[in-house]
Amino acid sequence: MQQKKGYVSFVLHAHLPFIHHPESDDYLEESWLYEAISETYIPLLTNFQKLVDEGVNFRITMSMTPPLLSMLDNKLLQRKYIKYLKRMIELSEKEIKRTAGDERLNRLAHYYFDRYSNDLHIFKEVYECNLIQGFKHFQDIGVLEIITCGATHGYFPILYVNEKTVKAQIAVGVQTYEKYFGRKPHGIWLPECGYVPEADKYLKEFGIDYIITESHGILYADPTPIYGTFAPIVSPEGVIAFGRDIESSRQVWSSINGYPGDYNYREFYRDIGYEADYDYIKPYIAHNGVRVHTGIKYYRITGDTDFKDYYNVQWAKDSAEKQAGHFFDSRSSQIEHLSEYMETPPIILCPYDAELYGHWWYEGPYWLYILFKKIYYDDCNFELITPSEYIDKYPNMQISSPCRSSWGANGYSEVWLNPTNDYAHRHLHVAGDRMCELANLYPNAKGLKKKALNQCARELLLAQSSDWLFIITNGTMVDYAKKRIKDHIGRFTKLYYQIKDDNIDENFLKDISKKDCIFPEIDYHIYQ
Amino acid sequence: MPRKTKENNELKDEIKKEKKATTTAKKISTKSATKKNTTKKASSTKADAKKTTAKKASSAKVDTKKTTAKKASSAKATTKKKSTTKAIKTTRAEIVEYYDLPYRYNQTIIKTLAQTPTTLFIYWDISDKDRKNYENQYGEDFFQITKPVLIVYNDTLGYNFEVEINDFANSWYLHVADSKCNYRIELGRRPIQKNENINVDYIYITSSNEIESPNDKILFNPNQKMVYFRNVKTNIETSKSINTLSFIQNMGKIYDIYDLYKEIYQNENIEEIYNNSNPSSSPSSRFK
Numbered sequence: 001m002q003q004k005k006g007y008v009s010f011v012l013h014a015h016l017p018f019i020h021h022p023e024s025d026d027y028l029e030e031s032w033l034y035e036a037i038s039e040t041y042i043p044l045l046t047n048f049q050k051l052v053d054e055g056v057n058f059r060i061t062m063s064m065t066p067p068l069l070s071m072l073d074n075k076l077l078q079r080k081y082i083k084y085l086k087r088m089i090e091l092s093e094k095e096i097k098r099t100a101g102d103e104r105l106n107r108l109a110h111y112y113f114d115r116y117s118n119d120l121h122i123f124k125e126v127y128e129c130n131l132i133q134g135f136k137h138f139q140d141i142g143v144l145e146i147i148t149c150g151a152t153h154g155y156f157p158i159l160y161v162n163e164k165t166v167k168a169q170i171a172v173g174v175q176t177y178e179k180y181f182g183r184k185p186h187g188i189w190l191p192e193c194g195y196v197p198e199a200d201k202y203l204k205e206f207g208i209d210y211i212i213t214e215s216h217g218i219l220y221a222d223p224t225p226i227y228g229t230f231a232p233i234v235s236p237e238g239v240i241a242f243g244r245d246i247e248s249s250r251q252v253w254s255s256i257n258g259y260p261g262d263y264n265y266r267e268f269y270r271d272i273g274y275e276a277d278y279d280y281i282k283p284y285i286a287h288n289g290v291r292v293h294t295g296i297k298y299y300r301i302t303g304d305t306d307f308k309d310y311y312n313v314q315w316a317k318d319s320a321e322k323q324a325g326h327f328f329d330s331r332s333s334q335i336e337h338l339s340e341y342m343e344t345p346p347i348i349l350c351p352y353d354a355e356l357y358g359h360w361w362y363e364g365p366y367w368l369y370i371l372f373k374k375i376y377y378d379d380c381n382f383e384l385i386t387p388s389e390y391i392d393k394y395p396n397m398q399i400s401s402p403c404r405s406s407w408g409a410n411g412y413s414e415v416w417l418n419p420t421n422d423y424a425h426r427h428l429h430v431a432g433d434r435m436c437e438l439a440n441l442y443p444n445a446k447g448l449k450k451k452a453l454n455q456c457a458r459e460l461l462l463a464q465s466s467d468w469l470f471i472i473t474n475g476t477m478v479d480y481a482k483k484r485i486k487d488h489i490g491r492f493t494k495l496y497y498q499i500k501d502d503n504i505d506e507n508f509l510k511d512i513s514k515k516d517c518i519f520p521e522i523d524y525h526i527y528q
Numbered sequence: 529m530p531r532k533t534k535e536n537n538e539l540k541d542e543i544k545k546e547k548k549a550t551t552t553a554k555k556i557s558t559k560s561a562t563k564k565n566t567t568k569k570a571s572s573t574k575a576d577a578k579k580t581t582a583k584k585a586s587s588a589k590v591d592t593k594k595t596t597a598k599k600a601s602s603a604k605a606t607t608k609k610k611s612t613t614k615a616i617k618t619t620r621a622e623i624v625e626y627y628d629l630p631y632r633y634n635q636t637i638i639k640t641l642a643q644t645p646t647t648l649f650i651y652w653d654i655s656d657k658d659r660k661n662y663e664n665q666y667g668e669d670f671f672q673i674t675k676p677v678l679i680v681y682n683d684t685l686g687y688n689f690e691v692e693i694n695d696f697a698n699s700w701y702l703h704v705a706d707s708k709c710n711y712r713i714e715l716g717r718r719p720i721q722k723n724e725n726i727n728v729d730y731i732y733i734t735s736s737n738e739i740e741s742p743n744d745k746i747l748f749n750p751n752q753k754m755v756y757f758r759n760v761k762t763n764i765e766t767s768k769s770i771n772t773l774s775f776i777q778n779m780g781k782i783y784d785i786y787d788l789y790k791e792i793y794q795n796e797n798i799e800e801i802y803n804n805s806n807p808s809s810s811p812s813s814r815f816k
Contacts, residue, residue: 490627
């Protein structure tokens, strides 16, 4: 066996915005959660379990954001997910009949039927509707490190003009983590990797040891880190920063030659939601009759052509295995080269959106599984590690201030601050200031007023989700994102005046507390 | 009740704004001529105002109209709801919600954010109370005979420059020359012509928060001799001479990250590796 000369650390960022509409079944956006459960979260859990069962020692880190945890824990959404699965099982049954004349298609229809039936079994019987416990289990046995995130994925470089609002994002992120995982988080995924040094003192206050930054968060740090992204740095305030490795992200992400573009992989854009006969598919698309993705996709990418070939599960697996081998070899030679020059073994940090694995890159979870097996069994010069373990082994690091940065296009704040969404920022800032004003005006509120103040905090946090700004920039589902900003700022403002006038409308408060039921234990005093 | 007064005020503001916006439209043609000069002047002072006056003014008009109309109808809805309060109690009717963002908060404020290392976003407003005060002090036509300006202070390098803006905008993108510097913006006004009521050439209105623009380059300090380390478990700090570090010895001093990556990945296409744009923000990578 080769001597271990370095480490690779995978960090998957699992996040979805809080979408919860008890008032209606018409919100398409709710299905983001169901698709992510079926395509990403369950496949990840299943593959972790397989690795454990096969005795493979692996390490992976995941950030699970507070909105995602809140949704996974929500009884209504759990029921709705089961309903979604039953509908998908029903649709795949119909598909089995419909495709009876075409053997290859029919095999795929059976594949989807088995897959959704298996999801239902895993969700209900194995995890008793509680996937958080599933992830917690892998953390408890030491193969997975879960880290936290800002309460609602609020983007710090915009919020920090009122530092209390950044502090609250961190505080509630840590509290939510403790509630679900029974311990304090060591690390945090800064929403959108948005780093501002002003947040350091609050990160320290709430016991956070480390953050993940985009590559230039380290490369442009002050003074220049001598090992680039291949070793963490510590800020003068004591926050440790790990930077994304450029080469390994490119291999997975590149739109030209990234792994997910392999011709044998499943084609994301060909879905029976768009292709099947309208009357046939109508019960399985949007309530208002708009065609949407169903999740049943029969084609492989095939090539740069509109004439797509049928998906072949085995071929896709072969490609994933080949690519896992390529990734393995690339990291080995990268580490071989780097370790010659470094005093401590290099760490290659590979952070990705968790939902890339499975939802967008359908074969991603299988690729990870194969890769982790290879790393364990093959003659390998590196090991998998979590950032916490690395810090524990190599606590000596260069002192340097990370660069203000994000992982958005061009590396700074353009995605969340541009002419399409800049109208929102003054409202977010005013609401933040007003929340602090309320917290200081009513330090001892009780009863209804206390409830109203806590709800104000929830509305403010929900308005601050970076997702709304991102969606507006992206230009899809814009109306929904704009409505969410208006609704939360609107509810906040209405309550703000009601609290100040001592004239709280109990019915209104009850109604919005039911809709925006995130963070039941929140305490508005965090804004003092 | 204070709340009603304030809400009414917000409503009044909007109506007032609407009137103003109508007059704005009339003035656009003359103003856009002024704007041309503004941009020219701004760029000569290393600044670049990105939003055009006409666009802002017209969008302000549309927005205000929309807001006012909707506000009015929602106000109506509220009255209606009031009269049926009893019914709500007994039938537990669904709460009907409709919100629009307020056009403004009627406060004197200027805030700035860094969009990129060299682009600042700035928004501002002057409260009605303060407007009145200026008019009382300098005359009813104060806002007609003065023009708004932003003074950009670079507190790190100790220089400042001025950008002329206009009264039809409430936010601006501003190009600055230096990354990794502290900036602070001041909102003020200058008389357009000499006037007997105003015997100063500048009236300060308010100042923004101070921000540091992000860094956008490798910070190589040729005089740096030592590198400082901290053991995060013991908090003991140590220093090493750069010359004793093999990474530096083998790589040479890192002048540029391209050089570093060229050295490490000799057989790869460096341009492709070193691409600052992040694929994770591509639309297809997410649900949204």
